[in-house]
Amino acid sequence: MFHEMRRKERMLTNEEAETILNKAEYGVFSTIGEDGYPYGVPVNYVFYNGNIYFHCASNVGHKLENIKYNPNISFTVVTDSKIIPENLTTGYSSVIVFGKASLAEGEEAKAALLKLVEKLAPDFVEKGKSCIESGKMPASVIKITPEYITGKANK
Numbered sequence: 001m002f003h004e005m006r007r008k009e010r011m012l013t014n015e016e017a018e019t020i021l022n023k024a025e026y027g028v029f030s031t032i033g034e035d036g037y038p039y040g041v042p043v044n045y046v047f048y049n050g051n052i053y054f055h056c057a058s059n060v061g062h063k064l065e066n067i068k069y070n071p072n073i074s075f076t077v078v079t080d081s082k083i084i085p086e087n088l089t090t091g092y093s094s095v096i097v098f099g100k101a102s103l104a105e106g107e108e109a110k111a112a113l114l115k116l117v118e119k120l121a122p123d124f125v126e127k128g129k130s131c132i133e134s135g136k137m138p139a140s141v142i143k144i145t146p147e148y149i150t151g152k153a154n155k
Contacts, residue, residue, distance in 0.1 A: 012151030017095045020151060021047040024077035024095075025120075029054070029142075031066035031073050031101070039066055045075075046115040052097060052144035053104060053112035059140055067101040067142065074098050075144055080153075093153040099146040109141040 012020070030040040039062060045054040052075055056063050067073065075097040082091045104112055110132055117128030 012093070012095075012153055014149065014151075016093075016153075017149050017151030018047070020077060020079055020093050020095045021052070021097075021149075024079050027052070027075050027077040029063065029073065029075050029101075029144075031063065032070050033062070033066045034069045039063075044116065044120055046112065046119050048112060048115045051146070052099075053116065053141055055113060055116065055139040055141050057140065058138040063142065064103075064140060071100045071102060072098075073101045073144060080155075089154060091154055093151070093155075095149060095151045097144060097146045098148040099144050101142055101144050104141040104143040108143070112141050112143070113139070 026042050026044050028040045029043050029045075030038060032038055041063065043054040043056075045052050076094065078092055078094045080091065080093045084091055103109075113132045114125075114129060117125055117132075121128060
């Protein structure tokens with residue numbers, strides 16, 4: 001079902017891919033819409049308990065419409081990107097996740113939001129907890145359950 005990597009010498013182990021998923025600040029969430037068009041959008045996220053979580057507008061929007069139509073997604077992250085002109089190449093580390101997207105709810109959604117705050121705003125965890133508990137920042141939380149993860153690097 002998933003293509004085999006052509007440049008096997010660049011293939012990363014599962015552990016290396018998970019390290020990149022933990023390190024990267026954002027990823028590109030890609031879906032397919034009912035209109036047949038692909039939709040890729042950069043999002044901040046957290047890799048937590050083997051899943052990827054990010055938030056979006058509460059109960060509306062392109063992302064939610066598309067995953068309702070088709071929950072199959074891909075999610076791409078790139079770190080350590082550097083153009084190496086003298087070698088006519090680019091150095092990078094990347095991961096592509098193929099999986100299913102769904103809405104996280106209840107305690108799972110709250111835990112994911114807290115992990116996002118801890119990752120992206122570590123100096124404001126108490127403020128984040130307060131916002132999450134009060135519901136002052138209504139948001140839907142999308143959960144990506146990976147089915148296949150592939151990592152590649154050119155160092």
